[in-house]
Amino acid sequence: MTQPNITLISFGYFGKHFLEKIAEAVKLEYKYSVIIKESHLDLSEFFDPGRRQYNGNKLLHAVNTLSMPQTLKTVGMFSVDLFIPILTYIFGQAELNGHSGIASLYRLSNERYGIAPDDKLLLERFTKEVIHELGHTFGLIHCMTPDCVMRSGTYVEDIDQKDQHLCHNCRRQLDAADKAW
Numbered sequence: 001m002t003q004p005n006i007t008l009i010s011f012g013y014f015g016k017h018f019l020e021k022i023a024e025a026v027k028l029e030y031k032y033s034v035i036i037k038e039s040h041l042d043l044s045e046f047f048d049p050g051r052r053q054y055n056g057n058k059l060l061h062a063v064n065t066l067s068m069p070q071t072l073k074t075v076g077m078f079s080v081d082l083f084i085p086i087l088t089y090i091f092g093q094a095e096l097n098g099h100s101g102i103a104s105l106y107r108l109s110n111e112r113y114g115i116a117p118d119d120k121l122l123l124e125r126f127t128k129e130v131i132h133e134l135g136h137t138f139g140l141i142h143c144m145t146p147d148c149v150m151r152s153g154t155y156v157e158d159i160d161q162k163d164q165h166l167c168h169n170c171r172r173q174l175d176a177a178d179k180a181w
Contacts, residue, residue: 004072005033006134009063011041012079018123022077025127025164029149030134030174032072039066043080056082056093056102064100071099073137075130078104091153092129094136101133108156125156128164139177140170 006026010019023034041062046054063076075094082090082104091108094101108125110118128149135150143150148167153159166174 003033004070005035006030007035007037007068007071007074008077008130009037009039009066009074010077011039011043012077014077014079018126019077021123022127022130026131026134029131029165030138035071039076048083051083053081053083053089054078056084056090060093060095060100060102063102064095064098067099073134074100075133075137076100076102077126077130078102079106080104081106091159092133094133096136096141097139098137101130101137103129103133105129108159113156121160124164125159128159128162129153131164135166135170135174138174140166140173143167143170145169 008019008023008026019036023036027034043054046058048055059076059078063074066074084090084093089107092101092103103126105122105126108129109122110116131149140150142152145151145167146161147163148170149162149164150166150170151162153162
């Protein structure tokens with residue numbers, strides 16, 4: 001019997017090396033094999049012209065319908081500006097205890113804030129966001145530990161201050177939930 005895995009689906013162009021680095025970090029953090037896939041969605045269906053952004057709730061639902069056999073969790077990776085109705089923008093979103101999450105690097109690049117590009121920092125930020133959203137799919141809620149990857153992040157500076165790993169308490173919760181499966 002094949003072991004379950006985590007699937008990362010790229011929607012749009014992400015360099016191979018970039019995706020492999022994220023997959024490696026996810027595998028180390030969650031201890032599941034990670035598969036990288038590419039897919040396409042007509043993003044015009046998710047665009048809100050009044051906000052000039054893409055509806056995160058609808059994109060999350062679309063990613064959730066792409067469930068594949070042997071996939072335990074799925075994260076759709078985008079490079080568009082995401083929102084949900086109650087927030088101006090989001091970096092990502094996931095179903096708590098669900099199957100899927102989404103993450104976008106749109107607001108994670110230095111250039112967005114008038115700062116010189118930094119590809120290493122962009123990779124770090126996006127990796128943290130993917131790991132964070134996966135944490136929610138495994139049932140983890142926002143953590144109060146300052147450097148835990150599960151701490152809420154409203155601004156890129158919040159993401160920069162976090163580590164890309166779960167704190168001891170979140171790790172313990174994840175391990176306890178994993179034993180229940």
